[in-house]
Amino acid sequence: MHTFLSNLSDLWRVTLAALVFGAGLPTVFAVGIRYRAQIDDGATGTARQTALAISALCFAVVMIAVVVGVLFIARSFLATRLGIHLLGA
Template sequence: MNSWINLTALWKIVVVGLLAGAGLPALFAVGLRALSPARGAESGTTRGGQGPDGGGRAASAGSPGLALAVLCFAVVLAAIGWGIYSIVSHS
């Protein structure tokens, strides 16, 4: 082993970097996808551009999708808050 490279610290940095760098944006994307309407509702528009509910929009996501989206966004916001707290508390 080389005394210049601390492999334990290196692995910690790589894992946290992957989780924060790819995991949080992926979780945000899952939250956005959970908010989007079902695929069948999107294709149900009529000739006049009216959605299946009679209004100008397609049907919205159901409550399981909304709950998943809120959970995903809460985790992302908590990670952002934790990151800001760690930066401020160590300065």
């Protein structure tokens, strides 16, 4: 029973990560595109500034996630070849 609960706990973590990174990042990117389209449609004043801020924030979140993901994948290479220890390597 202990093994089953341990596997269930690990499965929950994997499922959560898949939802966040698998569906969450494309959703955040789509929201950024939607707000960017409001700027291109001729929004003015406060609506334009708000749409610009939200779209920039969405794109920044996606870019940071991509960079962290690449660094996470390459962390052992960076540690052994270049001596750069990132993300627990």
